[in-house]
Amino acid sequence: MKVLILSFSSNQVNEDSFIPNKIGLTFACIEECEKQLKELNYEYEHICINK
Numbered sequence: 731m732k733v734l735i736l737s738f739s740s741n742q743v744n745e746d747s748f749i750p751n752k753i754g755l756t757f758a759c760i761e762e763c764e765k766q767l768k769e770l771n772y773e774y775e776h777i778c779i780n781k
Contacts, residue, residue, distance in 0.1 A: 733767055733774040735760055 737756055760776060767774045 731770075731772045733772055735763060735774060735776040736779055737776065738779045 737760055764774060764776065
């Protein structure tokens with residue numbers, strides 16, 4: 731099975747840049763999903779929409 735993870739971070743670093751917060755709740759959830767998908771041998775890709 732192939733899985734696509736889409737995320738969006740509203741963390742603004744400066745006026746022109748948004749990045750995922752590596753210690754935030756969204757990133758923690760994505761990390762857990764990726765961990766579970768690895769255990770199930772699923773293919774996955776994570777795309778941060780605003781990156």
